Amino acid sequence: MQPRVGLFVTCLVDLMRPSIGFAAARLIEDAGCAVTVPTGQTCCGQPAYNAGDRKTARELALQTIRAFGDCDFVVAPSGSCAAMLRLHYPALFKGQGETELEAKAFAERVHELTDFLANVRRKTETSARFVGRVVHHDACAGLRELGIKNAPRRLLSSVAGLELVEAPETTACCGFGGLFSVKYPEVSTAIADRRIADLTSTAPDLVTAGDLGCLMHLAGRLHRTGNPLPCRHVAEVLAGEMAAPPIAGRAGDTAP
């Protein structure tokens, strides 16, 4: 029987860019799993948690844990949300008896998308095709909290025609940081400019990342400064879901 995978869509993908959700679902199905999308999910609660509102974070954590009760795995196309579910949910209920156990049992089933594909399903080949140079930006939570570094690169390397390049400051933050990006916009943008200079030094045709937050921030800044470099979620490239215009692109702008 196929494992039952609950797709934690993430609020940004749900609202801003459903094509990433469909790409993720396709990749999970291609890895031999059945995908379900519980309607009881909204947001992982990280914005509240990082704004210092533990109460709301706890309520959203419980809501999410219970919405995915019948899933063998919970997979999110975001290292940041996956880290919230996997590491911070148990921390939120520390010392709270059965709820803590429930959060821990849930956390063990949670994976970021590329980590799930490459390390749980041992799937490192894709049938996608993309001709061009791609630079991958590691979102901080996935990289440092979950240790996701090789999985997206192994998968991207299997895409026919794709040349993967590394930026010199490969572990640098893009400056998004959730609400940080709107509370301290000048600092956030200055960090983006530095990250963009680093990424573009590799002369890429496309920027990928595993988190839509970072991508909206980078694409939004690139677009504002007149740089046509496109940005896409890694799942779109891996699933060959390239019909939608790139992030911050206009309808009809399909390339690449």
Added chain:
Amino acid sequence: MTPATRTFRENARTALGDAKLAKALGGLPTGLVAQRAAAKARVPEFETLRTAARDIRDHTLSNLDVYLSAFADKAEAAGARIHWAADAVEARTVIAHIALKNGARLVAKGKSMISEEIALNAYLESLGLEVFESDLGEYLVQIRNETPSHIIVPAIHLSRDDVEADFRRHHAHLVPDRDLSTAEALVAEARAVLRERFLAADIGITGANFLVAETGSAILVTNEGNGDLSAHLPKTHIVLASIDKIVPTLADAATLLRVLARSATGQDMTAYTSLLTGPRLQADPDGPGECHIVILDNGRSEMLRSGLGEALRCIRCGACLNHCPVYNAIGGHAYGWVYAGPIGAVLTPAFLGVDQASDLPSASSFCGKCEEVCPVRIPLTSLMRTWRERSRATSGSALQRMALAAWSFTARRPRLYHAATRLGIAMLSALGRPRGVFRRLPFARGWTASRDFPAPQGRTFQQHWAERERGVPR
């Protein structure tokens, strides 16, 4: 110094517009950051050492009373006098008392962040004493009437040209047309000027990197030897250290020293590592006649009590500053008080009150680089989050708090959330799709002032998925 933490946003904006500062900070990635990486690479057990260092700090902090009194006993047995200071006022008063009792006029200072914390120089000067900083970077910021902008590189914000201009202005007694075109010439001039002052100083005040309970010694690490001159040349030496500087044994200190310099400057060891134990003994060829050790609390016990004790593991290496994208963008002065960067964002609210400094723990993207490099594994993001929890009611604009409350209400009600987002996103998409982005959005100026906001694709994923489940093609 008067805190400027409440104007963090303006400070940051000003700093971002300062091209000279950007150039100075631009040296960090290839400088201290690369040097630390190289030093770490030479020590295969570095990660294990970090864990050992953390464990030493945690053990000490959990048994602080035991080790503090053990240290005091040993130090007194070696002839030092111990002074306990609960706060800045007590510390300043006891130091001033020692200085005045000895008829001191000139004070040599070694580098000490705690002396910045208690604003010692200004106090001593107000009593008519003359104080000179003997660490080159500290000397530079002192003659400019500035404060350090980095824990270990106080003048990191300055260029060589700045230093030359300051020396020409401040050392007006020297030949005007002397050659100061190289760093070597500047260092030589500073050495010559400071050496005379050392010889004239009545009192030396230094910090301590560690206080060793086993031996009653203060350990001082420097690269310039100025700490040793401050400690040994004047007749009286005062060590100013906070309660968290205690380590149980010399072996523990050795472990901490192995991670300290590597994390700070990428050196295996600093040029000077001195163990200072009591005053000069009869058989000693030199050393101070009197040795006083002022042990300062200044809110640290309260930090231990209130769930912020992990911050007291800090050994002041500055690695979290060097690796922080925010510090790299705005430098240290923007933080508005003594301690900058991630550790400053955790310490400053404890010293000044979180209502005075709520921006500091808030102004972090939580990228986690600081925790990754901290030699004693301080959970800096968790501690910043703790401050965010304690300042939530007052942090951010009223509009931001209202938006967060409305979002929280809706997100906890999935049916309402999905209905509301369906409507909102459909509207936003209809408005934004022709261009693909918004250049301006009401209530989102924080984003759109410097970035375009990508238009949503149209319908929500949940909507699409529900249709797929019902067999409707996408």
